[in-house]
Amino acid sequence: MPLTNKAPLKQNSLVIGLLVSLSTFTYGSTNAHIHGQADFTVAMEANLVHMQLTLPAGDAIGFEHNPTNQQEQQKLNDAKAKLQEVSTLFVLNTQQCEIVESIVEFGTDNALKGSFESNSMLQDVGRDEHEHGHQHNHDHTDKHASTESKHQHNNIIAQYMLECSSADALKNMSVNLFDIFPAISTINAQWIAPHGQGGQTLSANTRQLNLQ
Numbered sequence: 001m002p003l004t005n006k007a008p009l010k011q012n013s014l015v016i017g018l019l020v021s022l023s024t025f026t027y028g029s030t031n032a033h034i035h036g037q038a039d040f041t042v043a044m045e046a047n048l049v050h051m052q053l054t055l056p057a058g059d060a061i062g063f064e065h066n067p068t069n070q071q072e073q074q075k076l077n078d079a080k081a082k083l084q085e086v087s088t089l090f091v092l093n094t095q096q097c098e099i100v101e102s103i104v105e106f107g108t109d110n111a112l113k114g115s116f117e118s119n120s121m122l123q124d125v126g127r128d129e130h131e132h133g134h135q136h137n138h139d140h141t142d143k144h145a146s147t148e149s150k151h152q153h154n155n156i157i158a159q160y161m162l163e164c165s166s167a168d169a170l171k172n173m174s175v176n177l178f179d180i181f182p183a184i185s186t187i188n189a190q191w192i193a194p195h196g197q198g199g200q201t202l203s204a205n206t207r208q209l210n211l212q
Helices: 013-027 057-061 070-083 109-117 129-141 143-149
Strands: 037-045 048-056 090-092 097-107 155-164 172-175 186-193 196-202 208-210
Touching (some): 048 057, 057 070, 057 155, 070 097, 070 155, 196 208
Parallel strands (some): 037 186
Antiparallel strands (some): 037 048, 048 155, 090 172, 097 155, 172 208, 186 196
16 A cells, blocks of 8 residues: 655654664664665554665665765765655555655765764664764765775665554555665565564565564
8 A cells, every 4th residue: 555644753752762673673683785685674663663774875876985976966866766755665555554754865874873863753862873973974075084985885774754553554565676776686674563573585576575
């Protein structure tokens, strides 16, 4: 079922707890930056669903350094826009869930971890890495940092927050990333919820993630 947009979700303890658990689950497990492979993590708590999609920038836009000209910047902007088309990217088994917030960023995993925590969904979590990540995102204005960034393995990371009408509404979803970025051949998918956790390897022929 297609997703609909909703006004941004006001911050509360449930949101913070969900995102902290996702951050621990994600950064403590995968994200090895393997070309042709994306990582997808889903964390569910009560009626909230937080999803994180990580893919190598080279597979999405053809390069991994910070954009150096207008053409490269446009490629990055186009990729970000495609990842914001949530109803195309994810097809849910239910119409009872709505997208309430989405963020798409470009950079290294450590820098983006700090960047995401500075957003409205995470601004009170209080991670030590925030200041480091924030500084890293602005260091590209320095000539030395700009040179080093060309050798980094940058990713594109998208985070999405859904709100469902009931805790058990979302049972599965199809992930259509393969249609948008053909260079991605597999998705390493993991999910965590109060009732358990699991994982699957998704492909263009097997793109449904079961969340039960």
